Amino acid sequence: MRAVITVIGKDKVGIIAAVSNILAESDVNILDISQTILQDVFTMIMLVDISKCNIPFHNLSEKLEAKGVELCLKIQIQHEDIFNSMHRI
Incomplete structure (x- = not known):
């Protein structure tokens, strides 16, 4: 099973x-x-x-989103099929 993580910020x-540390720990x-x-x-x-x-x-x-808040970033993870459905042209 795969997922897509997006990170945006300064x-x-x-x-x-x-x-990467959160992912490795998990x-x-x-x-x-x-x-x-x-x-x-x-x-x-x-x-x-x-x-x-x-x-x-x-x-x-939740861990990724919390790290995003800590670093003033927007971090999201979505199951790959949901990500693909949302970004289909």
């Missing part, structure tokens, strides 16, 4: 490390990652494998 040191594997900085705006999309996640999905979502 660029600062440690964003990727903060998200046994979530990063399958693909794309990140860019537009002037000082950081954007990142991660495709992750949540099949071996050791906490419920809603807890993972």
Whole structure:
């Protein structure tokens, strides 16, 4: 089972490390990652494998959102099928 994580906010040191640490602690594997900085705006999309996640999905979502609040970022995770449905053209 896969999920998509999106991160948007003002660029600062440690964003990727903060998200990656939460994922590692939760046994979530990063399958693909794309990140860019537009002037000082950081954007990142991660495709992750949540099949071996050791906490419920809603807890993972809460941890990521809380880290976003702490870092003044917007961090969201969605199941891949929901993400694809919402972004279909």
